Amino acid sequence: xxxxxxxxxxxxxxxxxxxxxxxxxxxxxxxxxxxxxxxxxxxxxxxxxxxxxxxxxxxxxxxxxxxxxxxxxxxxxxxxxxxxxxxxxxxxxxxxxxxxxxxxxxx
Amino acid sequence: xxxxxxxxxxxxxxxxxxxxxxxxxxxxxxxxxxxxxxxxxxxxxxxxxxxxxxxxxxxxxxxxxxxxxxxxxxxxxxxxxxxxxxxxxxxxxxxxxxxxxxxxxxxxxxxxxxxxxxx
Numbered sequence: 001x002x003x004x005x006x007x008x009x010x011x012x013x014x015x016x017x018x019x020x021x022x023x024x025x026x027x028x029x030x031x032x033x034x035x036x037x038x039x040x041x042x043x044x045x046x047x048x049x050x051x052x053x054x055x056x057x058x059x060x061x062x063x064x065x066x067x068x069x070x071x072x073x074x075x076x077x078x079x080x081x082x083x084x085x086x087x088x089x090x091x092x093x094x095x096x097x098x099x100x101x102x103x104x105x106x107x
Numbered sequence: 108x109x110x111x112x113x114x115x116x117x118x119x120x121x122x123x124x125x126x127x128x129x130x131x132x133x134x135x136x137x138x139x140x141x142x143x144x145x146x147x148x149x150x151x152x153x154x155x156x157x158x159x160x161x162x163x164x165x166x167x168x169x170x171x172x173x174x175x176x177x178x179x180x181x182x183x184x185x186x187x188x189x190x191x192x193x194x195x196x197x198x199x200x201x202x203x204x205x206x207x208x209x210x211x212x213x214x215x216x217x218x219x220x221x222x223x224x225x226x
Binding site for chain 1: 142151152153154155157165167168201206210211212213214216217218219
């Protein structure tokens with residue numbers, strides 16, 4: 001099973017600041033890495049798939065990069081609605097696994 | 108509009124069974140792979156089962172032999188039969204759709220149904 005490790009666990013930032021979230025895989029997942037956003041009481045929402053492709057309707061302030069084992073989600077300028085938990089997830093091997101999440105909180 | 112609506116959750120005793128359903132609408136259900144993903148209270152996400160349009164299935168080790176995924180393309184419905192439940196199965200269960208059979212990423216999710224295993 002591929003283990004995804006996200007860092008940091010918590011990111012404390014102010015609106016307007018840049019957020020950089022990391023996800024490291026225990027073995028190569030090629031570019032088969034997605035990012036999801038989850039708010040309390042809601043289902044996850046797909047943001048980025050295959051490392052760098054924005055999902056339908058996702059604002060351009062969200063971007064993804066990386067390949068192999070190291071990936072990054074960048075939010076260029078945080079909006080109030082962006083404070084949430086973010087998960088990375090790989091689809092290279094079954095079972096599809098998720099990272100443990102990074103909480104982006106208001107500083 | 109794509110919609111996925113789960114039902115069937117509730118309180119069940121350890122060792123009991125439960126059947127979850129996911130009603131799909133707004134897309135050609137028979138063309139998409141589907142999965143069940145669960146989230147224990149305050150915890151992360153775990154993909155537990157997958158079914159292709161032609162009913163090829165995969166299971167996480169944590170549920171293999173106890174859970175069975177199935178689909179009825181005529182009814183646009185996905186199911187999860189859960190047997191031999193334990194407290195560790197307590198979670199919100201989401202059904203999720205794959206964007207395509209080539210790009211297997213969860214692009215739509217239901218709102219979830221809570222399963223509580225307790226005596």
